[in-house]
Amino acid sequence: MSEKGELIICRCQEVTQGEILEAIADGATSVDGVKRRTRACMGLCQGKTCGRLVQNIVARETGQAPADVLPQKSRMPARPVKLGAFGGSEDV
Helix, strand or coil, rough: CCCCHHCCEEEEEEEHHHHHHHHHCCCCCCHHHHHHHHCCCCCCCEEEEEEEEHHHHHHHHHCCCHHHHHCCCCCCCCCCHHHHHCCHHHHH
């Protein structure tokens, strides 16, 4: 693989540009499509660092304008919550 393919785009998950290009060749046409195939944008930063880079690569490789490439869907991180947080004080 060339140096360009070894360029790390997603530092959290260590996803390279080559892996992103492979995902696009496999049919990914959005940031979520790349995310599902490579785990890019799924690290601690949740795509805040690499999301735009992935979006621009998808746009360039598919011939779309960057604004036309759907960004990733944002989801709140999940964490356990005690059931008492949903009920009244007698549920604690």
